[in-house]
Amino acid sequence: MEENPYVIIGALIHNDKNKIFLATSHKWDHKWVVPGGHLDYGEKLFDCVKREVKEETNLDVTDIELIEVQESIFPVEYNKKKHMIFLNYICKAVNDDVQLNRELQEFKWVSPEALKLDLNSSTRQFIKTFIEKKAKMK
Secondary structure (H helix, E strand, O other), rough: OOOOOOEEEEEEEEEEEOOOOEEHHHOOOEEEHHHHHHHEOOHHHHHHHHHHHHHOOOOOEEEEEEEEEEEEEEEOOOOOOEEEEEEEEEEEOOOOOOOOOEEEEEEEEEOHHHOOOOHHHHHHHHHHHHHHHHHHHO
């Protein structure tokens, strides 16, 4: 059986207090991750960001911007053998009424520069890119 890479969006959500949203996921060995998921056939990318964030967190987001592309081939932290192409977006939370779905177990709003959490490797790189982009904007 032939397998194709999966297109996955990642959403690094920030709020007005300069905090970012992270959650633990059983799919990623209970490590801290950003919300996200697969792009549906025929779905626009920004629509996918909004849908995945809403499904997983109940948050609405705005100011969506692509900041990096990552490739992850059979990551050891993931519960299945997959080849994933991550399109990683930053976005701003419109509301703060978090309600996690079954994919995420625990959440925190944290300062990206003071992270001491057990992140999966792709999330760690995503946050590093976010911090670098923020520094260039100052």
